[in-house]
Every structure is written in structure tokens, then in C-alpha cells.
Amino acid sequence: MALVAVGLILPSSGCFRRKKYENPITKDTQQPDKVLFDKAVRDIEKGRYEVARITLNTLINTYDTSEYLAKAKLAVADSWFREGGSHGLAQAEAEYKDFILFYPTMEESAEAQNKICGIHVKQMEKIDRDTSQALRAEQECRTLLTQFPNSKFAPDAEQKLRDIQEVIAGSEFKVGSFYHRKGSHPAAANRLSGLVNQYPLYSDADEALWMQADSYSRMGNRFKPQAVASYQKIVRDYPLSDYADDAKKRLKELEGEIPEADPVAVARMQYEKENFTKPGMMRKTFGFMARGPDMSAAAKSGTPAMTSLRTGIPVSVPIPTDAQGPGFTDVTIGNPAGAADTTALDKQPDARMTPPAPGSAAAGGAGTAAEGTPAAGTAPAATSNEPLPTNRQFGKPKKEKKPKKQTK
Numbered sequence: 001m002a003l004v005a006v007g008l009i010l011p012s013s014g015c016f017r018r019k020k021y022e023n024p025i026t027k028d029t030q031q032p033d034k035v036l037f038d039k040a041v042r043d044i045e046k047g048r049y050e051v052a053r054i055t056l057n058t059l060i061n062t063y064d065t066s067e068y069l070a071k072a073k074l075a076v077a078d079s080w081f082r083e084g085g086s087h088g089l090a091q092a093e094a095e096y097k098d099f100i101l102f103y104p105t106m107e108e109s110a111e112a113q114n115k116i117c118g119i120h121v122k123q124m125e126k127i128d129r130d131t132s133q134a135l136r137a138e139q140e141c142r143t144l145l146t147q148f149p150n151s152k153f154a155p156d157a158e159q160k161l162r163d164i165q166e167v168i169a170g171s172e173f174k175v176g177s178f179y180h181r182k183g184s185h186p187a188a189a190n191r192l193s194g195l196v197n198q199y200p201l202y203s204d205a206d207e208a209l210w211m212q213a214d215s216y217s218r219m220g221n222r223f224k225p226q227a228v229a230s231y232q233k234i235v236r237d238y239p240l241s242d243y244a245d246d247a248k249k250r251l252k253e254l255e256g257e258i259p260e261a262d263p264v265a266v267a268r269m270q271y272e273k274e275n276f277t278k279p280g281m282m283r284k285t286f287g288f289m290a291r292g293p294d295m296s297a298a299a300k301s302g303t304p305a306m307t308s309l310r311t312g313i314p315v316s317v318p319i320p321t322d323a324q325g326p327g328f329t330d331v332t333i334g335n336p337a338g339a340a341d342t343t344a345l346d347k348q349p350d351a352r353m354t355p356p357a358p359g360s361a362a363a364g365g366a367g368t369a370a371e372g373t374p375a376a377g378t379a380p381a382a383t384s385n386e387p388l389p390t391n392r393q394f395g396k397p398k399k400e401k402k403p404k405k406q407t408k
Helices: 002-016 032-045 049-062 069-083 085-102 107-122 132-147 154-182 185-198 205-217 221-237 244-253 263-274 281-289
Strands: none
Touching: 032 049, 032 069, 049 069, 069 085, 069 107, 085 107, 107 132, 107 154, 132 154, 154 185, 154 205, 185 205, 185 221, 205 221, 205 244, 221 244
């Protein structure tokens, strides 16, 4: 027991070692702003983040023309990043975004964007849980690759993007496989089709294609072309897959053409097998206790997807024949049938402004009553000079009180 206790204490003692700051200023000078910056860096390295931020804000507010102003703003964000926690990471992201906004051409802006991506990677959940942080991480890593494509952080961001998309695709795969086991084949085929088209580098894309083809096969002969196309994609794009031989057999049964294997796909799958990193013993043993997902099966090569995942409409949903495409309906604005003249409202007077003709129904006359005589059972029409009758006037007349007899 003593040896186990010592083994647990010794690794934890590394947490108290001083971690050097990544962006120090190497210039040797005794300028006051440089002295303040060096003091803040020492506080960051020793974990005194609040003190470091006070010092850095003093530098920013006092020496607003200092050459170390950009470094100071970046150090404020780094102090929040090192402090960690949900509050600290949120503050760090806000500070990094402010730094990129003020200094977009500096090399440190690419580093700041890379750390924003890392912030969301740290907060990612497992594939069977919420994927909002994974989607945010995918978006921020794509931003780095589009805004800073020539940065030294671009290769790292590209690998992060492959890892993130492995998690997002794994989440979609679990949903699609659930529909497939349940027997909801249109939903399964739709979900798995969107997954494979969006993330072809996913480690289980071949299995997703196999389930997709099986779902189409169970939906009837009308969807035979979709099933054949899915089996052909396995043979052509995933030739080293365990499902390749079975896909060829199914193509023979369905009388479909068996395509040749893509040489680029063969080289990519061979490279992935040679560079696959197996999870360590600690991950296998205590992986269920970890918060983050297992990304060891993510691809190590290939270009990650640069667009967001969009799930389509299942093929079982009928499409209207007069539909104009996604996002359109059959509701239109136009003239009623037979109304060719569009200037009728401009030429003709407004009916609401025309007074009713005498004796008409609008003027109070009845069809069977004589002109000027109110219909039976109706109240007489009021003229403009007379007040309108109230409900009390149409009720029973009140009895007049008899005068009291005077007594002598």
C-alpha cells in the first residue's frame, strides 16, 4: 500500500513544477513597460494569474504606445487559458478574439485562433452525448485554415479537424445504426448517406455504407439503384475494408457492375493501417471515466471536410411535382383568375368612401317594406341629428311613482 501511495503522489508532484511561458520577450532592456511585462510573465508561470492580469492591465493603460502592447494583450488571454475552468476558458476565447480583431496580420493571431480551437476541443463530450462543443471546435479550426492557411499552426489545426470530425461522424453513426437496428430503414439510409458524403475519412465509413446499402435493399426494388451505388462505393473507395468481398457478392446478386479499386484509396487505407495508434492500457482501463471522446481512430491523412454537416430529406418522403427546389413552396402572389386589369384600385373609387344609396340595405331599408317605412319588428333608423337609442330605451318603461297623499 505504501508503494501505491508513493506512486500516486510522485506523478501529481509534477503539477507544481514551473511551466515556462510560450511567448516571452527576449529583448534585454530595463524599460518600465518591459519590466512590467517580465513581472507578469513570472506570475503566470507560477500560477498567480490574477496578479499577472493586474500587472498587464497596468502596462496597457499606462503605456498605450508601448511596443509590447500586443504581447501584453496576448498574455492576458494566455493567463485565462492557463487558469482553465469553464469561466476561464470563456474569458480566454473572448480575449483571443479581441487580439485577432486588433492584430489580424501578426503571427500570434494564428496562434490565438489555434488556441480558440483547442478551447472547444478540451470541452468536447463523448460521441453519445452533446456535440455542441465539437461543432464549435470544427468551425474554429476551419476558420484557422481559411484565414491563416500558410501559418505554422495550419498542419496542427488540420489534424485537430480530422479528430473533431471523427467524433461528429461517430455521433451520426450511432444514430444511423440505431435506426437500422430498429427497422426505420428510410431514416437510417438518409442519416448514413449524409455521414459518408460529408466525412469520407471516418474510420467506420465502410460499415456505414454497408448498413446504408442494406437499408436500401430492404425498402423494395424501387431503391435498388441506391443499394447498388452504395455497394459499389465500398468496393471502389474502401477496397481494403472487411466488407469489400461481401459487397462484391451482393453486387453479383443484384446484377450490378463491380468497379475497380481506386489506387489513391488503396494507398490511403494502407497508410492509415500502418500509422494507426492503439489506445494505451490506461485508456482501455479507465476510458469510461474520461470526459472527452476517444479520437485514436481518427484519420492521419487526407483533406478534412470544410463544410458543415447537413442532413437531407429521406427518400421515402414524396416530393411535390411542382416544387421549385428546397426552401420553396407552391404559395405564390398574383392576380385572381380573370383579373387582367391591375389598375382597378387606382381608377375606381374606394367602396368604403362611397355613401350608401337611399333605400338600400346599407341605408336601413328592407326588401319587402315600403320606402321610408321601417320593417316590422325593427327599431326606427336614427337620423344624424338624433342620438342613438340605448339599450335602456328599448326595455320596459319604468312605472311612474304615485304621488304621496298629503296628510293634514
